[in-house]
Amino acid sequence: MPSTLSDAFKGHPVHHHHKHPDFTSLQELPDSYAWTQLDENSTAVCEGVPVIDLHDPNALQLIGHACKTWGVFQIINHGISTSLLEKIESTSRSLFSLPIQQKLKASRPPDGVSGYGLARISSFFSKLMWSEGFTIAGSPLDHFCQLWPENYSQYCDVIDEYEREMKNLAGRLMWLMLGSLGITKGDIKWAGPKGELKDTCSALQLNYYPACPDPDRAMGLAAHTDSTLLTILYQNTTSGLQVLKEGTGWVTVPPISGGLVVNVGDLLHIISNGAYPSVLHRAVVNRTKNRLSIACLYGPPSNVQISPLPKLVGPSHPPLYRPITWSEYLGNKAKHFNKALSSVRVCTPLNDLNSIVEVV
Ligand SMILES: C=C1C[C@]23C[C@@]1(O)CC[C@H]2[C@@]12CCC[C@@](C)(C(=O)O1)[C@H]2[C@@H]3C(=O)O
Ligand SMILES: O=C(O)CCC(=O)C(=O)O
Numbered sequence: 001m002p003s004t005l006s007d008a009f010k011g012h013p014v015h016h017h018h019k020h021p022d023f024t025s026l027q028e029l030p031d032s033y034a035w036t037q038l039d040e041n042s043t044a045v046c047e048g049v050p051v052i053d054l055h056d057p058n059a060l061q062l063i064g065h066a067c068k069t070w071g072v073f074q075i076i077n078h079g080i081s082t083s084l085l086e087k088i089e090s091t092s093r094s095l096f097s098l099p100i101q102q103k104l105k106a107s108r109p110p111d112g113v114s115g116y117g118l119a120r121i122s123s124f125f126s127k128l129m130w131s132e133g134f135t136i137a138g139s140p141l142d143h144f145c146q147l148w149p150e151n152y153s154q155y156c157d158v159i160d161e162y163e164r165e166m167k168n169l170a171g172r173l174m175w176l177m178l179g180s181l182g183i184t185k186g187d188i189k190w191a192g193p194k195g196e197l198k199d200t201c202s203a204l205q206l207n208y209y210p211a212c213p214d215p216d217r218a219m220g221l222a223a224h225t226d227s228t229l230l231t232i233l234y235q236n237t238t239s240g241l242q243v244l245k246e247g248t249g250w251v252t253v254p255p256i257s258g259g260l261v262v263n264v265g266d267l268l269h270i271i272s273n274g275a276y277p278s279v280l281h282r283a284v285v286n287r288t289k290n291r292l293s294i295a296c297l298y299g300p301p302s303n304v305q306i307s308p309l310p311k312l313v314g315p316s317h318p319p320l321y322r323p324i325t326w327s328e329y330l331g332n333k334a335k336h337f338n339k340a341l342s343s344v345r346v347c348t349p350l351n352d353l354n355s356i357v358e359v360v
């Protein structure tokens with residue numbers, strides 16, 4: 001049976017308390033969208049996130065350093081053509097510009113992964129996010145037939161091509177990220193002998209953030225880490241993505257021409273035994289410009305157990321996380337949201353124990 005994410009939320013239906021909004025009719029920010037404590041929005045700094053040229057002979061080291069210190073970096077010379085990026089952007093725009101009644105025909109079911117709707121994590125917040133999303137896991141055919149009964153196949157082709165190319169790039173990136181920790185092809189049980197990543201899973205998340213009348217009080221997508229090995233994000237020319245950097249605060253990841261953003265997800269955090277921490281990130285919105293982003297959420301085959309890699313574990317580095325499958329981890333995220341990672345933690349790092357001893 002092919003590995004699939006579609007059953008991950010079967011035991012975790014989400015029922016949003018709000019109906020999906022029609023942003024075009026909103027001239028003022030309704031109270032249901034007004035997040036408090038957002039003063040720090042305007043204080044985000046816009047510098048520092050590493051930009052790495054994949055043709056750079058030092059790419060491996062640069063990537064390793066970025067994963068340890070930032071959990072995020074941008075890549076250029078990645079081999080994804082501008083024309084494919086333009087096609088996925090225009091497909092996403094066509095989707096979000098459909099009338100709301102049409103989009104609702106392709107709604108994400110409460111216990112499903114794919115479809116149109118509020119971000120899954122919305123259920124953890126009392127306020128609504130200023131965004132719309134469409135998730136694709138597996139074939140988009142059924143949903144796209146609902147959205148575009150006449151010409152669904154051209155849109156399906158774009159999704160298939162984008163997903164294929166992104167999975168390929170994600171595999172290359174995974175080996176670079178892990179290679180920098182001394183991990184080689186034979187160390188990953190779910191990869192083939194030549195490092196082939198045949199049964200890996202991925203999902204696409206299309207995000208649309210309409211221009212917002214009161215951006216300082218609104219939130220596009222609330223702070224979260226991704227439940228992935230890694231995520232590759234294409235953002236259009238409007239900025240909005242911010243990452244939390246320890247000691248600095250929120251840092252904007254500026255769109256760069258032809259660039260893609262790569263971030264470390266919770267599963268890479270687990271298999272690297274904490275060497276590469278997953279990065280907390282969010283999306284803020286803009287007063288005059290709409291924004292579009294397309295995330296490729298990449299992970300292992302959904303039902304294989306992943307755990308800290310044996311090479312990264314030793315007497316002074318006990319395994320920090322218990323084995324878990326991607327599918328099970330998504331269920332955990334549905335239950336515990338940002339505490340999902342600590343819910344699979346089995347051991348306190350030695351230096352934390354030392355600090356406890358010192359306090360005592
Ligand atoms: C594979 C997945 C990760 C994700 C849940 C999903 O099943 C598909 C959508 C993903 C996404 C995208 C927006 C942010 C996020 C937290 C959410 O609500 O849906 C992530 C989920 C995740 O990484 O946990
Ligand atoms: O829109 C963005 O910049 C962030 C999107 C994101 O974090 C996600 O889809 O998981």
Ligand SMILES: [Fe+2]
Pocket residue numbers: 224225226231281295
């Ligand atoms: Fe994300």
